[in-house]
């Protein structure tokens with residue numbers, strides 16, 4: 001029951017960001033809403049064949065799935081651009097016109113590439129989006145802990161168990177008998193169907209936050225390359241190995257600022273205070289460097305035989321930027337980039 005009240009409390013605070021509608025819903029309506037939710041839609045795209053033997057084997061995608069992934073990328077880019085349209089001057093001290101004109105396309109080559117060309121076209125390989133999705137699952141399901149057992153032991157799951165748990169929740173929702181409101185009232189709220197539906201409702205929102213958080217940080221980084229004129233350096237002598245390291249760190253810093261202002265604008269101050277984890281997952285930087293980076297198998301090799309800055313150097317630089325931002329914005333430090 002405690003779980004149900006926590007859920008209500010959560011709904012009251014964050015009613016603006018909920019993608020599954022509960023108000024006045026019966027379990028039958030909630031079940032149907034869940035089946036239309038991000039959890040169901042995304043599971044069919046990213047794990048259509050069930051639990052893989054090796055979680056590192058990302059499933060091969062069909063054309064339709066690549067198109068759906070491209071739609072996710074477009075949505076994340078558009079969200080970044082509309083946020084930049086509003087807060088762009090806070091980030092760039094001027095209107096970010098070049099970033100607002102950038103475009104996106106998904107490639108399906110199997111190589112973990114995110115790049116942007118001189119025309120401001122960002123290419124993201126589906127392999128990276130798959131890795132971002134796996135990050136969202138790990139970030140939300142790695143720790144197995146019963147809600148009512150608040151002070152109990154936290155058990156870490158393997159990535160294979162994470163994917164299995166995720167598909168199990170989805171299956172249980174499918175098999176739960178959704179009832180009418182009258183049916184719900186006559187059986188009460190404590191029976192299994194509500195608890196599974198509630199768990200799935202939490203999960204779909206958390207997953208969506210984490211997944212789009214990572215995409216958002218990644219695309220904000222590419223938009224920064226566009227806006228700061230880094231793309232003009234491509235294929236020129238001016239892009240030395242030293243300069244490459246600098247532009248990467250500059251783009252990370254701007255990406256953190258973009259996502260920071262955007263997350264702050266979306267969550268109420270109460271939301272930021274009560275749900276620091278959600279604020280952090282909206283920023284995406286932490287999941288990107290702690291999880292996606294490894295899942296996508298990013299290599300340190302940059303262009304023209306130069307090395308990109310190391311993951312550790314990038315995390316350290318972002319931690320410093322985050323410290324400056326929270327100081328400026330009078331927020332308590334959240335330790336977002338700590339290793340899990």
Ligand SMILES: [Zn+2]
Pocket residue numbers: 221225247248251
């Ligand atoms: Zn870059």
